[in-house]
Amino acid sequence: MNFASDNHFGASAQILGALAAIGQAPQPAYGNDAVTARVTQRLCEIFERDVAVYPVINGTTANSLALATLVPPHGAIFCHAEAHIAVDECGAPEFFTHGAKLVPITGKDAKLTPAAIDKALAHFQKGFVHHAQPAAISLTQATELGTVYTPGELAAIAALARRHGMKLHVDGARFANALAGLGCTPAELTWKNGVDVLSFGATKNGALAAEAVIFFDPQDARDFEYRRKKSGHLLSKMRFVSAQLEAYLADDHWLANARRANALAQRLAQGLAAAKGVTIAHPVAANAVFARMPAALAKRLRAEGVLFYDWGVPDGDHVVTRLMLSFATPEEDVARLIELAR
Amino acid sequence: MNFASDNHFGASAQILGALAAIGQAPQPAYGNDAVTARVTQRLCEIFERDVAVYPVINGTTANSLALATLVPPHGAIFCHAEAHIAVDECGAPEFFTHGAKLVPITGKDAKLTPAAIDKALAHFQKGFVHHAQPAAISLTQATELGTVYTPGELAAIAALARRHGMKLHVDGARFANALAGLGCTPAELTWKNGVDVLSFGATKNGALAAEAVIFFDPQDARDFEYRRKKSGHLLSKMRFVSAQLEAYLADDHWLANARRANALAQRLAQGLAAAKGVTIAHPVAANAVFARMPAALAKRLRAEGVLFYDWGVPDGDHVVTRLMLSFATPEEDVARLIELAR
Amino acid sequence: MNFASDNHFGASAQILGALAAIGQAPQPAYGNDAVTARVTQRLCEIFERDVAVYPVINGTTANSLALATLVPPHGAIFCHAEAHIAVDECGAPEFFTHGAKLVPITGKDAKLTPAAIDKALAHFQKGFVHHAQPAAISLTQATELGTVYTPGELAAIAALARRHGMKLHVDGARFANALAGLGCTPAELTWKNGVDVLSFGATKNGALAAEAVIFFDPQDARDFEYRRKKSGHLLSKMRFVSAQLEAYLADDHWLANARRANALAQRLAQGLAAAKGVTIAHPVAANAVFARMPAALAKRLRAEGVLFYDWGVPDGDHVVTRLMLSFATPEEDVARLIELAR
């Protein structure tokens, strides 16, 4: 029973089928193929505007290339202290940006607030050559703690970004889950509320290795293509990445997968909340459940073969556990886990 | 009729089938999976020693990460002036090494010789802080002009590298083609003759996006894993890359593909050589044919739908054309091209 | 009346005289001169062991080169959130280290404690490729708030560094002031209590542009010289930097300068503490006085021509002001400032 990570699961049959369908016939290389063109077109439709689309293989790359395109080496990127870019990418954003500074900001439920960002900004004087210069805000949607930013929250942060001449990046490794949870449109969850660039995730939600960097103003993409090439992320047979995205977007496969994972998360959260000594640590708005439980219970679950991570520092004899739900998590695993917890 | 590039073709049925077989079941992420372990084991067998194996998605990445691991920012890398790393990677090696210097060396048939390297080395004083410090030699096998280094030639270059405290890297984007052409063992074409690290290619020879960096002395791999992670090249679902390599190596699929492409190259070269005004510009030792022909003929072929690149600067009313043969090039295309050329 | 910064003052007559004495006669370039050799020898005596000495022009460079030599691109550097390297160098350490991560830690009086570092370390898993790897602790001596680390405090932090395989760097832009305040030996304030590398400052204490990076174990210096050259910090006429250091160290000039500045700081602190509504915000252990005072008083002082900075965010109608004392601050300016404050 794997609740350790949504990236432990493989790829969906639809997406694997799309790869097989590509076959061995020749097509132009390096993204100049028909599949990549179709995916770009499809994303323009989905986001209701002309966007610049760059397929890449994973989220670390999407985030790093997006940020490096918008942030100079002397720039500062404001993000949550628990953001994936800050803690789980081994300094990839610093590598791609040639040394820009990530400014970690604490906040409830892994969410940034305008007030918290404002407070952090107070340490940076504009045009003062000794200080890194505020260049971007990066937030994660859904967050690392399974919470989401509402369109209104996005708009407030975007307004702050604008006032300070910063760009707004969204790490959307679980964008589909956030969208499914919020029930708004992709446009509302991005550019209509001020998002400049999105790391549009697919890998955790059914693809093998596919994300897209989406610039809502294609002008912002500037030298992205050179950065992608220089960092080894321009694939010769790019259509195999694009085909994943095409299948992901076809027939609302992406939303169906996300809804399924989210629904399982709701079911699991409700089931666990009813168990003795278990509380849900953060609002469950996407496909993650953070359950605070007795360490003894966590130990017992592991003994039964349940895989999951503890999160943060143990607190007396309780631990906070992270339980991830995936497009492919068997329903019976959820039922069985609830049963075990009771 | 696509003779433009071996990377224009898609992926072989065996390799696509291997991806489908992975399915959606969970496995540990980031290369800690069973498939990756099996591929590593298989490559140890093939190369007849314990090697360190790191799957990546393409050749630019394999080359850049291999070199960055062995070469400090103040190091110099000696390579042919026509090497892929020097001319076709937009400075990726410089990016990954944080600014090491590629020293381009000219030479016949895109091949380095000990004498030419020695001459270039004369400009670099060891321990002299003003000079970049010689750190690695990188050669391409098969070369960008479809020629190969014999084991003896490798050994001579490796001996030079040792004398100067340099490492020897091989860009093996077409390693299988070189091997098939030379008929020696993988070990003979690498560590037995002094190669330290190999970019072991699969993408051009039947995979979607898969290569392996192979360090013949695992000690040399040092901080490779951090470099791969920081550059976005550690995939969460790494088994989908490893599975390509596994299928590639199974049942000599890689060698069969390479032999097929090489045989087509021989056939094409012989056919073209018999055409009026056509000469073969470089020895055909792998899967590339460089045919010097009247510009009018090249034009006529293109009008018939034959895709290929001109190579280098036109020479009067003749051009040198590059004709690449692939694992998937239809035999009839070769026959048809010969026919058209006559 | 300039209390804005100790780096606003020029250079002492002794040090300027040493430059004049160099004259125009030829000597070997790039540090291979007699003056540099003598300074190295003198620092070995002062620190009571063989040390590796590299003159550079300023503190940002000394810090960045020292850290880049010890910390890989995937490394993490633990420092106080108010450390000069974290907030006032525009990301220079990130540039020189090719993207290592500075981990800012809060703490009273701009000082790190083992407990606070330990808490920060809990977020970094050793050998876990997704996390930046703890590589160094950097502390400032005297700190940015004019406080100092005692030898015992250093030893405790050094012990922690050792346990975690990290190096200990000291930003000693005001090392002389710390030493003068503590009254111990240079060796006690460094390697005898676990410091690995020191940015030994002179610029703020009487030189024009001179610091020395001192590695207490010369083995640690590794490729420092290439890094200094590549970053433009190897001067051809290095003896003009070394001559500043030689004069700085001669006849205890450095300590005399520091004692003078420290004594003025004590006098100023006592004088201000007696003024109505003024309190001293941090212990005065070196040459800085942080005085909390009514904003109206600060305004009045400025109107009288007193130069100084406010520090941090205003607190109601009070501000914290930073008043720096220098080797060259006129005594009468101190007396006058006290008088004005009363």
Next chain:
Amino acid sequence: MNFASDNHFGASAQILGALAAIGQAPQPAYGNDAVTARVTQRLCEIFERDVAVYPVINGTTANSLALATLVPPHGAIFCHAEAHIAVDECGAPEFFTHGAKLVPITGKDAKLTPAAIDKALAHFQKGFVHHAQPAAISLTQATELGTVYTPGELAAIAALARRHGMKLHVDGARFANALAGLGCTPAELTWKNGVDVLSFGATKNGALAAEAVIFFDPQDARDFEYRRKKSGHLLSKMRFVSAQLEAYLADDHWLANARRANALAQRLAQGLAAAKGVTIAHPVAANAVFARMPAALAKRLRAEGVLFYDWGVPDGDHVVTRLMLSFATPEEDVARLIELAR
């Protein structure tokens, strides 16, 4: 008798005197001082237009910062194969530009020609993401072989640069010598003939450690100031660098020094040319003499205490020697060397 390098000599009395005159009084730090303002003004007069001026400590830094400001990481810089930036800066331009590519071009007398640059450019396809993108031409004035570019030659290269959207940088470590040799105005030797940015040298011609980066269109300077700060080259007591430049420019001190060195070079060249077996290898247009002589003679001169470097690879029993003349080379040393050679 030192003919090894013009940077072996110390600093002129005028320049050392200017430092002493600064003294210890406070002034604003980081270049916001009166001296720096005056130097900027003076250079605007000398170059007959509003220019952006940034003092730095040496030529490697001036070159690297100038190029990094104009060339993106994916850019290519075309320079002579013997250019200082290519062979004597240990990869500093690559470090500052984050990995841009230097394209070495061979040519007589260390000079670039439009034809040679054009030939090199043929290998770079504009907008082709696999190729580094031509961004700048860098030439050295006077060259590393003591030759100069005439205003007409500059204009031709600048025209080529414009056609290809490239900027033109001049490494003017010996700009004064070139100017003195050519007898034109500073404006004619720079922007009036298409130069965009100049590394204006002073160190080799009488200063301790001072150069200025001069952008002829201040718009080009863009984020220069952040780059200077991040690389440790913004000095707190910048006026000590600016004061060197001020004294250097006062009363034509710079031109007098250069004329003196150039005149000594002429005298030495004529004297040596008359010696048996000695020929002058390159036109003597500045302060360097390259004399081809019997190895036995070179050996004998060294035995007499003459310091100089051999240049390039020995040629049978002859060597090419480089003899540098400086603002401070004693006249009698020149006379004595000629005598010894006869």
